[in-house]
Amino acid sequence: MGQVLVTGAAGFIGAHVCQALLARGEQVIGLDNFNSYYDPALKEARLAALTGNNRPGAFTMHRLDLASTDDLLALFAANPGIDRVAHLGAQAGVRWSLEAPFAYTSTNVTGHLGILEGVRRSEGRIGHTVYASTSSVYGSRTDGAFRETDRTDTPASLYAATKKAGEVMSSTYADLYNLRLTGLRFFTVYGPWGRPDMAYWLFTDAILKGRPIRLFNEGRMQRDFTYIDDIVAGILAALDNPPVQGGHRVYNIGNSQPEPLLDMVSILEDLIGMPARRELLPMQPGDVPSTFADISAIQGDFGWEPTTDLKTGLGHFVRWWKAYFG
Structure with a gap:
């Protein structure tokens, strides 16, 4: 068995994927730049949880920026045992892309190209690369389930x-260089160790501290909330089942049950035992009113099914939040 390179290894999804890979006996090489988009202390805590409970030598971490192309390619060259890549590192967040656009092109375009080049230069040693995409590529839609065959050329945010x-770029590289690549369009991932910029985290924090929660579009939003354990199971299923040589596939990975944002607020109020103070605001630029994953492709190809309902998943998150923050 070779090694799996996981980018964004100190991030929310990346850390969970590293833990799952280590739990099944894999050797994992992690990469993360620990940037300050949100408090790096949370990323350090995720890393500590990873390194504190695993066999010696199974996990190594490299503090490296994806956009530092020379350093990234040197990492590939110095680790010829890498045979799979889970590229989960990215600059996330719709709203911050309005304020810091070059951070997004640096990480999500230059950094993604660097991963593709590293895989290409491995000369066939890397058999499969799974990378993170997003449901945001579908743009502003309210007309039912999003399918992988739908047009995605009018995104609503940078x-x-x-x-x-x-x-x-992945489609081009798969065709040009005979690579095996799989993209996963994530739908609103939530759960323990999550991102502090996400609504469920912000609402939990505000309710517990007696601050108002900010409801954009006056709360008239729907999201296909997908629990982190279900996302990890889908990532591993994809990683274990590469396409044909020279193949590039894209899958939705979501709960396929969009929930009104106000229902999530009500669940959090019940779990926390406190009412939310609500501040109704207009729609934010770049945001979308609804997301809804058609998951028939990933179900059919891998047998993957989400198993965690929103109340159960939020219950896990609230218990983790209270334990983490005391």
Whole structure:
């Protein structure tokens, strides 16, 4: 068995994927730049949880920026045992892309291209690369389930545009260089160790501290909330089942049950035992009113099914949040 390179290994999804790979006996090489988009202390805590409970030598971490192309390619060259890549590192967040656009092109375009080049230069040693895309590529839609065959050429944010660029580059590289690549369009991932910029985290924090929660579009939003354990199971299923040589596939990976945002607020109020103070605001630029994953492709190819309902998943998150913050 070779090694798996996981980018974004100190991030929310990346850390969970590293833990799952280590639990099944894999050798994992992690990469993360520990940037300050949100408090790096949370990333350090995820890393400590990873390194504190695993066999010696099974996991190594490299503090490296994806956009530092020379350093990234040197990492590939210095680790010829890498035979699979889970490329989960990215600059996330729709709203911040309005304020810091070059951070998104640097990581999500230049950094993604660096991963593709590293895989190409491995001369066939790397048998499969799975990378993170996003449901945001579908743009502003309210007309039912999003299917992989739908048009995705009108994204509503720069973040979405950079992730779509990653899909297009991946398709090109698979064809040009005979690579095996799989993209996963994540739908609103949530759970323990999550990202502090996400609504469920912000709402939990605000309710517990007596601050108002900010409801954009006056709360008239729907999201296909997908629990982290289900996402990890889908990533591993994809990683273990590469396409044909020279193949590039894209899958939705979501709960396929969009929930009104206000229902999530009500569940959090019940779990926390406190009412939320609600501040109704207009729609934010770049945001979308609804997301809804058609998951028939990933179900059919891998037998993957989400198993965690929103109340159960939020219950896990609230218990983790209280334990983490005391």
